[in-house]
Amino acid sequence: MTTETLFRTRGVLGVGALDxxxxxxxxxxxxxxxxxxxxxxxxxxxxxxxxxxxxxxSLDKLVQSDPTMMAAFGVTGSLTSPEGWLNANIFNNFLPxxxxxxxxxxxxxxxxxxxxxxxxxxxxxxPVTRRNLxxxxxxxxxxxxxxxxxxxxxxxxxxxxxxxxxxxxxxxAATFSIWLLGVGFGLLALVVGVGAGSRGLxxxxxxxxxxxxxxxxxxxxxxxxxxxxxxxxxxxxxVGANPIGDGVAASNIAALVGLAxxxxxxxxxxxxxxxxx
Amino acid sequence: xxxxxxxxxxxxxxxxxxxxxxxxVDLRVRxxxxxxxxxxxxxxxxxxIRLMLGLYRPxxxxxxVLGRDPLLDGVAMRAKVGYLPGxxxxxxxxxxxxxxxxxxxxxxxxxxxYRDELVERFTVELDRPVRALSxxxxxxxxIVLAFMHRPELLxxxxxxxxxxPLLQDEFAQLLRETAADGRTVFLSSHELDEVQRIADRVAxxxxxxxxxxxxxxxxxxxxPRTVEFVFEREVDPGAFSGVDGVRLIENVDHxxxxxxxxxxxxxxxxxxxxxxxxxxxxxxxLEELFLTYYRDxxxxxxVGR
Numbered sequence: 097m098t099t100e101t102l103f104r105t106r107g108v109l110g111v112g113a114l115d116x117x118x119x120x121x122x123x124x125x126x127x128x129x130x131x132x133x134x135x136x137x138x139x140x141x142x143x144x145x146x147x148x149x150x151x152x153x154s155l156d157k158l159v160q161s162d163p164t165m166m167a168a169f170g171v172t173g174s175l176t177s178p179e180g181w182l183n184a185n186i187f188n189n190f191l192p193x194x195x196x197x198x199x200x201x202x203x204x205x206x207x208x209x210x211x212x213x214x215x216x217x218x219x220x221x222x223p224v225t226r227r228n229l230x231x232x233x234x235x236x237x238x239x240x241x242x243x244x245x246x247x248x249x250x251x252x253x254x255x256x257x258x259x260x261x262x263x264x265x266x267x268x269a270a271t272f273s274i275w276l277l278g279v280g281f282g283l284l285a286l287v288v289g290v291g292a293g294s295r296g297l298x299x300x301x302x303x304x305x306x307x308x309x310x311x312x313x314x315x316x317x318x319x320x321x322x323x324x325x326x327x328x329x330x331x332x333x334x335v336g337a338n339p340i341g342d343g344v345a346a347s348n349i350a351a352l353v354g355l356a357x358x359x360x361x362x363x364x365x366x367x368x369x370x371x372x373x
Numbered sequence: 374x375x376x377x378x379x380x381x382x383x384x385x386x387x388x389x390x391x392x393x394x395x396x397x398v399d400l401r402v403r404x405x406x407x408x409x410x411x412x413x414x415x416x417x418x419x420x421x422i423r424l425m426l427g428l429y430r431p432x433x434x435x436x437x438v439l440g441r442d443p444l445l446d447g448v449a450m451r452a453k454v455g456y457l458p459g460x461x462x463x464x465x466x467x468x469x470x471x472x473x474x475x476x477x478x479x480x481x482x483x484x485x486x487y488r489d490e491l492v493e494r495f496t497v498e499l500d501r502p503v504r505a506l507s508x509x510x511x512x513x514x515x516i517v518l519a520f521m522h523r524p525e526l527l528x529x530x531x532x533x534x535x536x537x538p539l540l541q542d543e544f545a546q547l548l549r550e551t552a553a554d555g556r557t558v559f560l561s562s563h564e565l566d567e568v569q570r571i572a573d574r575v576a577x578x579x580x581x582x583x584x585x586x587x588x589x590x591x592x593x594x595x596x597p598r599t600v601e602f603v604f605e606r607e608v609d610p611g612a613f614s615g616v617d618g619v620r621l622i623e624n625v626d627h628x629x630x631x632x633x634x635x636x637x638x639x640x641x642x643x644x645x646x647x648x649x650x651x652x653x654x655x656x657x658x659l660e661e662l663f664l665t666y667y668r669d670x671x672x673x674x675x676v677g678r
Contacts, residue, residue: 115479123464214462218518221426222479223452371389372428 116219116232117239120206124240131198132243135191139251142185146258150176164318172317172338178260179341182252187339188314191248192274192331195241196306199282202240204298206233208289211372226367230286234360237282238275245275262340269349270339276352277334281306283359290366306331330355377440379404379526379557380425385434387420394420395581397434402559404525407552409572409589410561413667417581418561419459422530425559426456439526452480455519459530459561461511465504469497469514473521480522488521494547495540508535516544526557533567545571565663569593577666584666589659596662597632602644603651604629612647616640632661 121128149155155175159166166172170189174180207229210216220229249271255262281302289298313331315322326332333348380402387394395417402408412418423429424436427443427450436443441450463472473492477485492499495513503511512535519527527548533541548558548571562568568575569589576586585592597620602608604627613619613631616639622630633640637654644652 115475119464119475123466214458214460215464217423217428217458217462218456218476219479220428221451221454221456221458222476223448224479225448369430371423371430373423 114232114235116224116229117236119219120202120233120236121239124202124236127201128198128240128243131194132247135194135244136247136251138190139186139248140254142181143251143255143258143260146178146181146255146260149181150259152176164315167314167318168311170314170335173341177341178255178262179338182255182260182262182340183335183338186248186252187270187274188335191244191271192277192335193310195244195274195278196281198244199237199241199278199280200285200299200302200306202237203282203285204289204295204302206236206289207286207367207370208293208298209295211293212295214373216372220372226370227364230360230363230367233286234279234283234363237286238279241275241278241282245271263343266340266343269344270335273334273339273344273349273352276349276356277330280330280352280355280359283356283363287359287362287366290363290370293370376404377437378402379406380408380436380438380559382421382424382436383434385421385424385436386432387424387429388432393417393581394429394432395424395578398578398581398583400576400583400586402557404557405552405555406573407548407558407560407571409568409575410559410578411565411568411575411663412561412563412578414563416578418563418578419530420581421578422456422459422528422559422561425528426451426454453525455522455524455527457515457519457527457529457532459534461515463503463511463514466502468502469499469506469510472503472514473499473517476518477521482522485521487523488517491517491520491547495543509537509540512536513540516547520547520551523554524556526559527551528559530561531563532560533562541567565659569659577663579666592662593659595634596659597634597665599630599632599655599661600637600640601628601630601653602647602649603627604647604649608647613640613643616643 153176159171159173159175163172169184171184172188173183175184207216210219220226249267252260252262252267253264284305285298285302288301289295292298292301309329309331312322312325312329313336316326316329316332316336317323326336329336330352333351334344337344378401380400382398382400385398385400386396398417398421400421410418410421420429424431425438425443427447430444438450439453441447443450467475473488477488482488491497495516497513497517498506498510503514506514512532516532519529533544536544548560551558560568560572572589574586574588575592577584597618599622607627608624608629610621610624610629613621616633618635619631619633619640622632624630631640
């Protein structure tokens with residue numbers, strides 16, 4: 097048998113479109129599912145206890161008495177309305193923060209982390225281009241956030257049985273923009289990781305940027321000097337306003353998509369220039 | 374179309390900021406040969422290899438592998454290359470089998486017959502996660518991953534580290550078969566023994582620069598031999614200073630070991646005057662030559678001819 101007959105053309109042209117993504121998803125499977133299940137349980141709890149808090153006016157007084165303090169936790173406006181309850185407990189804080197943590201973790205690990213561990217070299221030594229590697233890893237990032245997003249979304253939908261009847265369209269828009277937000281920060285971690293060649297630095301820088309963006313978004317409504325900065329915060333684009341009550345503006349979603357595309361281009365460019373070990 | 378060289382580098386240079394990688398490396402590896410790439414740790418062996426695979430971008434100079442530019446045409450080149458990294462790292466939670474299956478699929482291998490033969494031949498442990506395997510057992514998986522698709526060029530960075538002697542022999546046999554099949558092996562090592570048994574030609578790299586490239590036989594011919602004299606009394610090694618090509622290795626307990634190259638007669642004449650009681654001479658030893666190139670005073674040490 098000659099060398100040629102051992103290969104299908106795919107082997108000569110390049111690594112299959114999904115092999116690298118599949119491998120990364122397999123390696124992250126446990127973490128991905130843990131986050132998804134954890135957040136789903138949390139969401140179920142938030143949804144299930146809503147009827148007990150629905151008539152609790154003291155909660156709303158708390159927000160009114162110290163709005164800045166509450167804003168730090170992502171709580172603005174009424175806590176007891178269905179929209180306010182979901183914003184304050186899930187969409188303004190917990191869900192985007194978890195999405196961003198998962199995404200930064202993967203973004204920093206998928207190139208810089210694997211390169212530091214030495215496991216990237218055998219993969220990069222396969223017939224695969226750098227661009228293909230980045231695209232597959234971005235694909236794995238996008239897919240990886242899905243279980244968390246979909247499970248949380250489904251659990252919120254169950255709120256219909258707990259007097260949490262909110263607009264399905266706005267719910268989809270809010271979940272979708274949080275998903276995009278996660279992808280954006282994951283790509284930021286990927287770019288920083290490739291550029292600096294360090295997983296630790298990638299996590300540090302992206303987390304710092306994410307924390308700043310979160311605080312800007314949270315305090316924009318209560319601290320006047322922070323307010324103008326809200327337009328540079330991707331958190332604000334995604335969930336800064338009242339996502340479940342007012343929905344997310346199409347322009348905000350477009351901005352999140354634009355940011356992700358920009359970072360993806362940066363990732364491809366940086367990756368092409370990178371030395372892998 | 375004439376066959377291009379398997380690897381061809383000219384004035385290949387890679388620096389990392391102010392840190393040296395390799396400088397002005399010239400290499401020609403012919404198709405079908407086993408080429409040994411020797412050098413102490415940190416000399417630039419892995420750097421050269423990563424440049425060959427397109428993992429590093431050269432700072433200056435040129436390199437082609439199987440006639441292709443590793444950066445511009447890396448996909449087509451890497452389809453025909455098998456790589457065993459120096460510090461092989463596998464995915465800790467995956468088993469050997471999962472590794473083989475993933476890499477076979479990624480390389481779109483149609484037949485796994487040869488791969489499975491290799492698994493049997495090297496008694497590869499397939500069912501435990503690699504984090505539970507010894508270094509040698511992980512290395513065996515790496516060997517199968519490098520060879521399983523019958524690549525035209527094998528790039529092996531310190532391949533036998535961690536292998537027991539029996540498997541080292543089996544591995545040497547595999548390299549000979551590969552070369553007999555017309556395929557090329559590029560073998561890096563810091564151990565001469567590993568290389569001199571199977572390589573046709575070697576290059577020695579030191580502090581990022583190639584210091585010599587030659588056939589193993591030619592090197593052996595120019596390599597210094599070792600001779601040991603036993604005296605009844607303490608003898609001043611300075612007595613040999615007038616003889617060309619002689620260097621003192623050690624002088625303890627009335628035993629004097631000398632490395633020498635060239636004809637032996639002048640050396641024997643001087644030695645005879647000192648009335649040795651015994652003499653042993655060893656065949657030409659590449660080790661000695663190798664050390665000569667490794668030593669810091671490589672350029673001033675008298676070697677060969």
